[in-house]
Amino acid sequence: MSFGALHVLGGLAGGLLVGFLAAGLDRILTARLQSRIGPPLLQPVYDVVKLLGKEALIVNAWQAFCACTTLLTAALAWLLFVLQSDLLLVFFVQAVGAVFLVVGALASGSPYSHIGAHRELLQMLSYEPLLILVFIGMYLETGSFRLEVLFAWPRPLLWRMPFLFLVLAFALGIKMRKSPFDLSACHHAHQELVRGVLTDYSGPLLALTEIAHVFEVALMLGLFTLFWPGGGVGRFLLPVAVWALVIGVDNATSRSNWRWMLGTAWGLGLGLAIVNLVWIGQG
Amino acid sequence: MDPRVLWTVVLMLAPFAGAASCVFLGRSPSARRAVVLATGALLIAAALALLGEAPFRLEIHPGLRAPLGITLMAADAALLAAFLYYGAKYRHAGILLLTLLQAAGLAVFKGVLTHSAAAPGGIVVDGLACLMVLVVSIVGALICFQALPYMDNHERHYGVSPSRQPRFFGVMLLFLGAMNGFVLFHDLSFLYVFFELTTLCSFLLIGHDRTHLAVRNALRALWMNSLGGVAFVLGMIEAFRSSGTLDLAGALAAPRLEGDATYFVALALLGIACLVKSAQFPFQGWLLGAMVAPTPVSALLHSSTMVKIGVYFLLRLAPGFPGSFLGQALALAGSFGFLAAAGLAVGQSNGKKVLAYSTISNLGLMFACIGVNTGSALLAATLLLAFHAVLKAMLFLSVGAIEQHIESRDIEDMRGLYTTMPLTALITLAGVVMMILPPFGVLLGKWMAIEAVARHLPAVVMIALGSALTVLYWARWAGTLLSDPLGGRFHAERQPALTWIALGSLGLGAAALSVAAPWIVERGLAPIWHPAYGTAYAVVAGGLESATGAFAVLPLSLAAACGLALSAFALHRAFGARRVPPYLSGLQTGEGASFRGPLQQAVRVAARNYYLDRLFGEDRLNPWVNLGGAILLTLILGGVL
Numbered sequence: 033m034s035f036g037a038l039h040v041l042g043g044l045a046g047g048l049l050v051g052f053l054a055a056g057l058d059r060i061l062t063a064r065l066q067s068r069i070g071p072p073l074l075q076p077v078y079d080v081v082k083l084l085g086k087e088a089l090i091v092n093a094w095q096a097f098c099a100c101t102t103l104l105t106a107a108l109a110w111l112l113f114v115l116q117s118d119l120l121l122v123f124f125v126q127a128v129g130a131v132f133l134v135v136g137a138l139a140s141g142s143p144y145s146h147i148g149a150h151r152e153l154l155q156m157l158s159y160e161p162l163l164i165l166v167f168i169g170m171y172l173e174t175g176s177f178r179l180e181v182l183f184a185w186p187r188p189l190l191w192r193m194p195f196l197f198l199v200l201a202f203a204l205g206i207k208m209r210k211s212p213f214d215l216s217a218c219h220h221a222h223q224e225l226v227r228g229v230l231t232d233y234s235g236p237l238l239a240l241t242e243i244a245h246v247f248e249v250a251l252m253l254g255l256f257t258l259f260w261p262g263g264g265v266g267r268f269l270l271p272v273a274v275w276a277l278v279i280g281v282d283n284a285t286s287r288s289n290w291r292w293m294l295g296t297a298w299g300l301g302l303g304l305a306i307v308n309l310v311w312i313g314q315g
Numbered sequence: 316m317d318p319r320v321l322w323t324v325v326l327m328l329a330p331f332a333g334a335a336s337c338v339f340l341g342r343s344p345s346a347r348r349a350v351v352l353a354t355g356a357l358l359i360a361a362a363l364a365l366l367g368e369a370p371f372r373l374e375i376h377p378g379l380r381a382p383l384g385i386t387l388m389a390a391d392a393a394l395l396a397a398f399l400y401y402g403a404k405y406r407h408a409g410i411l412l413l414t415l416l417q418a419a420g421l422a423v424f425k426g427v428l429t430h431s432a433a434a435p436g437g438i439v440v441d442g443l444a445c446l447m448v449l450v451v452s453i454v455g456a457l458i459c460f461q462a463l464p465y466m467d468n469h470e471r472h473y474g475v476s477p478s479r480q481p482r483f484f485g486v487m488l489l490f491l492g493a494m495n496g497f498v499l500f501h502d503l504s505f506l507y508v509f510f511e512l513t514t515l516c517s518f519l520l521i522g523h524d525r526t527h528l529a530v531r532n533a534l535r536a537l538w539m540n541s542l543g544g545v546a547f548v549l550g551m552i553e554a555f556r557s558s559g560t561l562d563l564a565g566a567l568a569a570p571r572l573e574g575d576a577t578y579f580v581a582l583a584l585l586g587i588a589c590l591v592k593s594a595q596f597p598f599q600g601w602l603l604g605a606m607v608a609p610t611p612v613s614a615l616l617h618s619s620t621m622v623k624i625g626v627y628f629l630l631r632l633a634p635g636f637p638g639s640f641l642g643q644a645l646a647l648a649g650s651f652g653f654l655a656a657a658g659l660a661v662g663q664s665n666g667k668k669v670l671a672y673s674t675i676s677n678l679g680l681m682f683a684c685i686g687v688n689t690g691s692a693l694l695a696a697t698l699l700l701a702f703h704a705v706l707k708a709m710l711f712l713s714v715g716a717i718e719q720h721i722e723s724r725d726i727e728d729m730r731g732l733y734t735t736m737p738l739t740a741l742i743t744l745a746g747v748v749m750m751i752l753p754p755f756g757v758l759l760g761k762w763m764a765i766e767a768v769a770r771h772l773p774a775v776v777m778i779a780l781g782s783a784l785t786v787l788y789w790a791r792w793a794g795t796l797l798s799d800p801l802g803g804r805f806h807a808e809r810q811p812a813l814t815w816i817a818l819g820s821l822g823l824g825a826a827a828l829s830v831a832a833p834w835i836v837e838r839g840l841a842p843i844w845h846p847a848y849g850t851a852y853a854v855v856a857g858g859l860e861s862a863t864g865a866f867a868v869l870p871l872s873l874a875a876a877c878g879l880a881l882s883a884f885a886l887h888r889a890f891g892a893r894r895v896p897p898y899l900s901g902l903q904t905g906e907g908a909s910f911r912g913p914l915q916q917a918v919r920v921a922a923r924n925y926y927l928d929r930l931f932g933e934d935r936l937n938p939w940v941n942l943g944g945a946i947l948l949t950l951i952l953g954g955v956l
Binding site: 134226310 | 733751752753758762765766769770772775776779780782783784786787790791793794795797798799800801862863864865866867871874878881882883885886888889890892893894895896897898899900908920921922923924925
């Protein structure tokens, strides 16, 4: 892992590009599925820019600290990923952002914010073990947690880790807060009017959390590129396909409750992961 | 006098001398304060001086063997007599039975087996012993310092008169002496005496307040740890039968006959003694019961003394069982403890209980690493031991300070703590962050642990689940500390100077040690395991690298410092921005957190954390985790018999 200022800036710009494009396409695709035309592709960017220009209204000053930390660590986790650091380290750093988002929401006295924060904790409880086990699978197959080794791995991990691939897709749905896992905050107005964990973040602070989420989604999508070798189209088809799947499911299902989410993640998700880990360990 | 002998003797005898002075001179508060401060300062100085002299080994002078042997016998007899006394006084059949069993075992051992008077083991000061001496002496002394103002408050609050502090501080110092003795001696029969002495000290400290609950929990601690004592005696007998020596290194290195199970039986029994001391399932009850004691006692038991005996001693034994079934079973038991205790912590709103379950959980992770028993796994366990000791002491002392201020230890009552006790709240928050987030030491240890355990599938699955639960219960607490109502800008509250000294040095120490972790690992901890296991980690560009991964400690610490500065700036700006009430569907009254309800009446808003007790409550989980713990215990024993 060696880099200069250009790599850092390029990496950050790349993350914003991937994340905002995903968000823009999400809104267009979702609109088409709902027989609407939808906003321009860059609408998420316009939204964030507009939010940044608003007056900061503060419920609890610590929310500013938390929103700022969330953004910085989400960006750092993405940077560590593109600069090819250690997979477990990337995981730990992204957890910092997730934790501080919740801490900020808990700092508000609003019950909406509170319930959202606790649901977000349950989302984390659901996806974190799955992510760790996917990474363990990659380690068992390649003998390394280093991303430089994983990126350069010559054979498709997909054929060796199909179940873990599904498990990661599952984790992506939870991390992106898409139906049926949109418990802590939701984009669909028909399911929620008050935005859960984000309720009391407003104006520029909300913008910071939105940008952080853009980096988070970029990181999660980036993880799928590890399943296919080489620099060709295949590497980038996988995240696109999984992303489309998650958006499709989002529009076809409604919100579930946390018991179902946790039960499915720790039951089905864990089961699939363990089966796959056993057979990697054998071969 | 040889400085090596001098510092070793000081480390072992100063606490005993301090304890005696406390009991005899401690009636006067100023004398008691002076004795505790002087003993603590002496211990810290001696521990640092010892670090400069290490490594070395001292043999026991032949002329001293006979008097030491007699002292040992007398101490054994006195300790067992004390247990019998308390067993009889409180009519506790279990304690009486377990003590008699130990006495019988010892009689057989001393009378029949060791008649030939094998050469005793000496005093060994190697890296591991140094680490433990530093943890015990520095963290232990700081806890005793903070206990001085704490106990004054405590007795004022409960109206205790005449003061029972002389005995309290006497036992606290005695505890430190017992720990240093346990760590420095390398002879099983000496270890046993100190092992039992810590049991006695914990019994006395847990029962200190003499309430009905305190006595009951103290008795529980005594009988459970006596069970550990029985396991220790039996293990000692088996170890002697297997190797013919009481010297720890000698017993581990002794040639073994093919098919002779004695050796592994000895290790399994001693391992079970460790599990009891470290409160692993199903022996967690005594540590949870210990929460009734004054908070400095909890801090001492949880961080630097009692529970660390188990980890330390098992680390000592680790070179005896790499690649064995015993190791596999311990890895399972440890990771099960990590997961189960994390789950139980989720169900708790009592701050001290959360800390207690978190201790059991972290110790479980250390046991899992010791069970896996590779160089990197043992290194992870050693690193976790050190960081956990410092941080857990700090968190307990913070909760103690909070408890005396708000008169509650419930997390729900810590809402808005930043307004009433800003500095303590910040220190607690820092402690929470250092427990779960990078780039701090505990997480570095967890990273190493996951790398080391990755090929042990059941263990790694349990650790993955346990980690997620761990994040949940800590994040929930952190958010509660900062929650509304939030006052104005920061004004540090008033606390006794000794409290700030203890909290500040533990907090800053943990942060500094985290930044220096790569070099601590390279120079201090890796050499402990290098001779037998080789070196798994190297320092590259301020980070730790292994063959399988890299953790950029220093670059991440710098990034964290910059990030902290930026976020703190955002916080500063936010204090100047326009304040609005929390979202209450547009019905907020504008005065505090309340909304306009029916008939325009103001209704106060209340929000409570999720504790998910239908899933993670003690009532719900305890039968299962105890069953799981018992099954794994039989696995450990059954595997070797």
